[in-house]
Amino acid sequence: MTTPLLEIKNLHVTIEGKEILKGINLALEKGQVHALMGPNGSGKSTLSNVLMGHPKYQVTGGEVLYQGRDLASLKTDVRARAGLFLAFQYPTAIPGVSVVNFLRTAMKSRFGEAFQPKEFRKEFKAAMAQLGIEESFATRYVNDGFSGGEKKRHEVLQMALLKPELAVLDETDSGLDIDALRVVAEGINRLRGPQLGILLITHYQRLLSYVEPDVVHVMMDGQIIQSGGKELAHELEAKGYAPYETEKAPAP
Ligand SMILES: Nc1ncnc2c1ncn2[C@@H]1O[C@H](COP(=O)(O)OP(=O)(O)OP(=O)(O)O)[C@@H](O)[C@H]1O
Numbered sequence: 001m002t003t004p005l006l007e008i009k010n011l012h013v014t015i016e017g018k019e020i021l022k023g024i025n026l027a028l029e030k031g032q033v034h035a036l037m038g039p040n041g042s043g044k045s046t047l048s049n050v051l052m053g054h055p056k057y058q059v060t061g062g063e064v065l066y067q068g069r070d071l072a073s074l075k076t077d078v079r080a081r082a083g084l085f086l087a088f089q090y091p092t093a094i095p096g097v098s099v100v101n102f103l104r105t106a107m108k109s110r111f112g113e114a115f116q117p118k119e120f121r122k123e124f125k126a127a128m129a130q131l132g133i134e135e136s137f138a139t140r141y142v143n144d145g146f147s148g149g150e151k152k153r154h155e156v157l158q159m160a161l162l163k164p165e166l167a168v169l170d171e172t173d174s175g176l177d178i179d180a181l182r183v184v185a186e187g188i189n190r191l192r193g194p195q196l197g198i199l200l201i202t203h204y205q206r207l208l209s210y211v212e213p214d215v216v217h218v219m220m221d222g223q224i225i226q227s228g229g230k231e232l233a234h235e236l237e238a239k240g241y242a243p244y245e246t247e248k249a250p251a252p
């Protein structure tokens with residue numbers, strides 16, 4: 001058996017003394033797209049924050065392996081260099097840092113010696129054009145006054161250039177209009193391939209009709225209570241989460 005790209009084993013996570021994740025198990029292989037769905041407050045963003053190494057979240061049990069290595073032992077910059085991409089790693093505005101400079105720096109740290117400054121402009125322009133991003137976007141400050149759609153396009157632009165091996169995308173506050181959603185979905189689909197694994201956290205069946213997941217997980221109250229194929233997302237759309245309430249593990 002090959003080592004999964006991402007393996008989460010019996011992960012327990014606490015925030016300020018309150019247990020939020022109560023034994024998560026998930027294995028994602030290279031080339032797969034997994035969708036993680038679940039009602040508000042079920043712990044989806046907590047999981048992405050833990051993968052990011054956010055200091056506020058305390059892992060009290062279990063482990064997360066990235067390419068077979070204990071993720072907790074990898075520093076944030078090492079994670080990026082090893083091809084791990086977390087969409088909300090830079091959620092806040094970075095005044096004074098333009099999109100183009102931000103991406104140049106990010107690519108240098110991702111590719112090190114292999115980074116070719118002369119090729120960068122060309123690659124950058126091509127990626128922007130493919131995503132239908134206006135040229136003036138390059139000189140704007142990162143996330144400074146970006147609309148929801150612009151933030152998402154910026155994320156996909158980063159992915160296109162940084163060529164991650166695992167991307168964790170939390171679509172919580174997307175609020176994308178139909179056109180932006182399609183652009184983002186097409187961007188993700190273009191990047192999709194045998195070298196990239198994607199964990200897509202979303203509420204929206206609509207996004208999943210553009211980006212077809214290989215596996216869908218349903219999270220409830222800090223546990224993954226069901227996993228299945230893409231039809232599971234359709235079922236959720238039709239019936240909501242209520243039928244799953246009864247499947248939750250009984251309180252001890
Ligand atoms: N930093 C924090 N401090 C205190 N409680 C937190 C913190 N982060 C998350 N929580 C709590 O953990 C629970 C899970 O939150 P989380 O954001 O992971 O849910 P979610 O599944 O992403 O929800 P949504 O669908 O609304 O985005 C919630 O009860 C939330 O209030």
Ligand SMILES: [Mg+2]
Pocket residue numbers: 044045046172
């Ligand atoms: Mg969330």
